[in-house]
Amino acid sequence: MGLLRLFVLPAFLAFAAAASFGAHGAALPGFDELEKSLRLDPAQKAQFDAAVAATQRALLSVAFGGLQLKERIAEEFSKPKPDLGALARAQEDAIEQSRPLFAEARREWERLYAMLDPAQVRRVRAAVEEKLRGLERIGEALRGMLGEGKGDGERRGR
DSSP: OTTGGGGGSHHHHHHHHHHTSSSSGGGSTTHHHHHHHHTOOHHHHHHHHHHHHHHHHHHHHHHHHHHHHHHHHHHHHTSSSOOHHHHHHHHHHHHHHHHHHHHHHHHHHHHHHHHSOHHHHHHHHHHHHHHHHHHHHHHHHHHHHTTOOHHHHHHTTO
């Protein structure tokens, strides 16, 4: 849940929205280089495109959920007595709506891994891990701007 909590923050929304454009690997930052380095055959290329497209749909759902949540936050804080519990429930609902799309993306990447040789799998995993580390750094920086230290997030189970 730690990384998914980032979707309420504008910088992550901007990343997710930008990453959602296009229909193939080149549309996600850095995936065009990965695709070229893998030297995929036509079947692998089709599966790579399916995995990237599923990832794009998941990121778009995060962006859309974030936009909806942003509106809900503004609406709630315009009230004399904002209901923070309602905001927490709205955030959980947004996460739950995106969860199936992330599961689909995971399945598409697993199908791709099954088609690749071990060296290709290592390259894909390294690229994905690098992207996740980048998202974690963004998340830590944004939490810092919001006054939440890394330890605070760990204590809350993020």
